[in-house]
Amino acid sequence: MTASKEQHPASKLAYRRQNAWDCLGEAEKAGVMAFAGDYKKFLDAAKTEREVIGVTVRHLNNIGFRPLNSMMKLKPGDRIYTVNRHKALIAAVIGKRSLEYGLHVVGAHADSPRLDLKPMPLFEDEEMAFFKTHYYGGIKKYQWLSIPLALHGIVVKADGDPVQVTVGERQGDPVFTIPDLLPHLAKDQMDKKMADAVPGENLNILVGGIPLPGSELKKRFKLAILEYMNREYGIVEEDLISAELELVPAWPAMDVGFDRSFVGGYGQDDRVCVYTALRALAETSLPERTALVLLSDKEEIGSSGNTGMESVFFTNTVREIAARCVSNYNELTARRVLVNSLALSADVNAGFDPNYGDVSEKMNTARLGAGAVLTKYTGSRGKYESNDAHAEVVALVRKLFNEAGVIWQTGELGKVDQGGGGTIAHLLADHGMDVLDCGVALLGMHSPFEVASKVDIFMAYKGYKAFFSG
Numbered sequence: 001m002t003a004s005k006e007q008h009p010a011s012k013l014a015y016r017r018q019n020a021w022d023c024l025g026e027a028e029k030a031g032v033m034a035f036a037g038d039y040k041k042f043l044d045a046a047k048t049e050r051e052v053i054g055v056t057v058r059h060l061n062n063i064g065f066r067p068l069n070s071m072m073k074l075k076p077g078d079r080i081y082t083v084n085r086h087k088a089l090i091a092a093v094i095g096k097r098s099l100e101y102g103l104h105v106v107g108a109h110a111d112s113p114r115l116d117l118k119p120m121p122l123f124e125d126e127e128m129a130f131f132k133t134h135y136y137g138g139i140k141k142y143q144w145l146s147i148p149l150a151l152h153g154i155v156v157k158a159d160g161d162p163v164q165v166t167v168g169e170r171q172g173d174p175v176f177t178i179p180d181l182l183p184h185l186a187k188d189q190m191d192k193k194m195a196d197a198v199p200g201e202n203l204n205i206l207v208g209g210i211p212l213p214g215s216e217l218k219k220r221f222k223l224a225i226l227e228y229m230n231r232e233y234g235i236v237e238e239d240l241i242s243a244e245l246e247l248v249p250a251w252p253a254m255d256v257g258f259d260r261s262f263v264g265g266y267g268q269d270d271r272v273c274v275y276t277a278l279r280a281l282a283e284t285s286l287p288e289r290t291a292l293v294l295l296s297d298k299e300e301i302g303s304s305g306n307t308g309m310e311s312v313f314f315t316n317t318v319r320e321i322a323a324r325c326v327s328n329y330n331e332l333t334a335r336r337v338l339v340n341s342l343a344l345s346a347d348v349n350a351g352f353d354p355n356y357g358d359v360s361e362k363m364n365t366a367r368l369g370a371g372a373v374l375t376k377y378t379g380s381r382g383k384y385e386s387n388d389a390h391a392e393v394v395a396l397v398r399k400l401f402n403e404a405g406v407i408w409q410t411g412e413l414g415k416v417d418q419g420g421g422g423t424i425a426h427l428l429a430d431h432g433m434d435v436l437d438c439g440v441a442l443l444g445m446h447s448p449f450e451v452a453s454k455v456d457i458f459m460a461y462k463g464y465k466a467f468f469s470g
Contacts, residue, residue, distance in 0.1 A: 020371045020407040020455040021261075035279075035461065036263055036454040040253035042275045043265045044169075047248045048152045049087045049297050052110040052274060056089055056295070057081070063282055065091060068317070074324040077286045082317055087111075087297040087307040090317045091281060093468075095290040099325045100333060102340030102433070103318070105292045106280070106464050107309070107424050108273040108347065109299035112266070113137030113446050115144060115203060115247040117153075121240060122207075124221040129208035131176075133247060134200070137300030141198040143447050145180035149205065153245035155235050163233045168250040175250045176205045205247060249448040256451055262368070263457065268450040270299070272440045272457055273346035280464035290321070291468035299347075299424055309424040315431065339432035344397070344467055345387070345425035346460075348452075349373045349411045351441035359418050366411025366441035368453040372460045373411040374398070375437035380420030387425035389436040397436050397467070404466035407459050411441060438463060 024032065046052040060081050068082040074094050081091040087110065092103075114136050121131040135141065150168025157163065168175040181189055189197050211220040212227065229235055253265030274295055281293045298308030305311065319334045326333050351368040352360050366373040376394055379386030401408050413421050425435045440460050443451040 017367065017370050017409050018407055019369050020453075020459055021369060023407055024455070032454050032458045033260070035458050036255075039272070039275050039457060040255075040263060040265065043253040043263075043267060043271060046271060046274075047150070047169075047267055048114075048246050049110040049112075050154065050244075051152065052271065052295065053083060053086055053089050056091075056274075056278060057083060059278070059282075060091055068320060068324075071324065074321065080321070082320070084297075084307050084311075084313045088311075088313055089295045090292060090314065091278070092290055092292040092321065093281060093284050093287060094321075094325065095287040097288050099290055099322050100336045100340065101289055102337060102342060103290045103292045104287065104468055104470070105294060105341055105343035105428065105433070106273075106277040106346050106467065107294040107296065107343055107428055108277055109270045109297065109303075109309075109424065110274060110295045111137070111297050111300050112248075112269060112271065113139045113300055115149070115205075117240070117243065117245040117247070119241045119243075120237075121245075122222055122225060122237065124219055127209065127211070127221055128206060129221045129225045131205040131207050131247075132201075133203045133205060135203060136246075138446055140194070140447065141200065141203060142180075142194060144203060145178045145198065147177065147448060148175040148250040149177055149247045150250040151176060151245060152248055153243060155233065155239050155243040155245070157235060157239050157242075163235060163239075165233065165245060176207060176247065178203055178205060251449075261455075262451050262453055264449050264451045266448050266450070268440075268442055268452050269348045269445050270346070270439070272348060272442075272452055273460065276440075276457060276461035277346050277464050279461050280468055283465060284468045287468050288470075290325075296424060303424055303427055309427040314428075335432075341431070341433040342393070342396075343425075343428045343433050343435040344438040344464065345423045345428060345435055346464065347423040347425075347437060347439045348442045348445060349375055349437075349439055350413050350445060351443050351451075351453075353443050359414050361412075361415050364410065364412050365414075366409055368441055368443065368451075369455055370409040370441075371407030371456060372401070372409070372463045373437075373439055373441050373456075374401075374408055375411055375413075375439075378413060378420065378422045378425065378437060380422075381417060384420075385422050385426060387423075387429045387435050387437070389425075390434060393434040393436050397438065400466050400470040401463050404462065404469075406463040406466055407455075408463065438467075 065079040068080045078094045115133040118132045155163045249266040256262035256264040296309040303309035323329045352365040377386040377388040429435045
């Protein structure tokens with residue numbers, strides 16, 4: 001027999017990405033599976049940004065968090081939250097050290113790519129009724145054809161009365177769809193570039209096909225739908241102008257693979273980071289520095305608007321917290337709090353897909369199953385619109401994760417010249433704080449059915465919890 005070769009001492013100097021499953025015992029694997037089961041329930045209950053915030057508020061109330069505006073003074077251990085227009089939220093656990101030493105922030109976003117109804121959506125054509133849509137965020141339009149869609153949202157009537165709408169989620173509910181062109185007649189369509197094969201104005205939702213009685217009536221298919229909506233919801237067509245109605249995939253989150261190692265579902269960008277950050281915060285009792293979760297809106301369309309990361313919601317909330325924590329508070333106090341803070345921009349990254357391996361640079365691309373992803377910079381091509389975390393910040397987070405037994409990896413979003421993407425990291429950094437991107441790798445990002453590894457989801461939660469405690 002040939003003697004086994006001893007490993008050269010220099011081999012210990014090399015970095016090796018680990019498969020996180022290899023690092024877990026059977027009991028820990030069972031815990032990962034249980035955690036993923038709870039996460040799937042969250043995905044099913046929170047398919048829109050309003051639903052994310054609504055589910056979160058109910059949970060925070062149940063575990064002892066209180067509205068910020070109900071507390072005049074804050075002390076270490078207090079658990080507070082505040083909501084911005086049902087679409088953004090900040091929750092925090094006050095730490096032992098003075099707020100002027102800075103916060104530990106985990107910032108995620110509550111919105112996901114989808115189809116929104118236009119203000120005047122309802123029309124009929126060739127004895128069928130349709131809704132017109134405007135897609136939200138970066139989607140591949142063809143992926144939204146011929147799948148079951150559910151309608152979620154709110155209609156605010158002329159008198160200000162809000163009406164909640166959810167159709168397509170309960171057993172027995174109808175669903176909606178955008179019919180695709182049959183392949184027998186699709187020669188011209190299939191000769192086009194994928195980006196041009198389905199015009200945005202053709203993403204029309206099939207909503208009805210039974211007319212009102214009376215063949216002399218004009219637009220009686222449209223009128224039948226209006227009559228139905230008035231009967232069910234008490235609304236008229238003009239009310240749709242003051243509505244926020246979204247079409248999302250009607251299917252639930254599911255296990256993927258014989259071994260159930262993956263979660264497949266809609267909206268994991270970025271609700272996988274929302275859920276893991278909230279779970280980590282809920283299990284944080286008395287941190288050294290104040291631990292804060294920020295859930296922003298509009299990230300998928302540039303973080304604009306008064307619920308997006310570019311708004312004053314975050315800075316104003318920090319001021320409100322500081323005014324309740326620090327004696328002799330002034331504007332300089334709030335600036336010190338922000339500048340001395342450390343943040344993780346909690347957003348997803350691209351997992352390596354061997355079916356499309358040529359768009360990735362293998363040495364620097366995340367793998368599913370290799371743990372949470374640390375991303376030093378995002379942006380596109382020449383790091384445009386990137387935060388690019390400082391080396392000291394990356395080293396600090398590495399140390400926190402290693403000491404807590406968090407399995408992590410590094411990754412970036414594709415080859416340098418291929419494309420790229422961004423997060424809210426650079427907007428957090430505008431306040432002077434240090435920021436590093438940290439999230440979960442996905443397959444099929446921005447599709448109606450994104451895929452994540454259960455062990456990566458768990459490691460993100462474990463990483464955020466270590467960060468809050470560090």
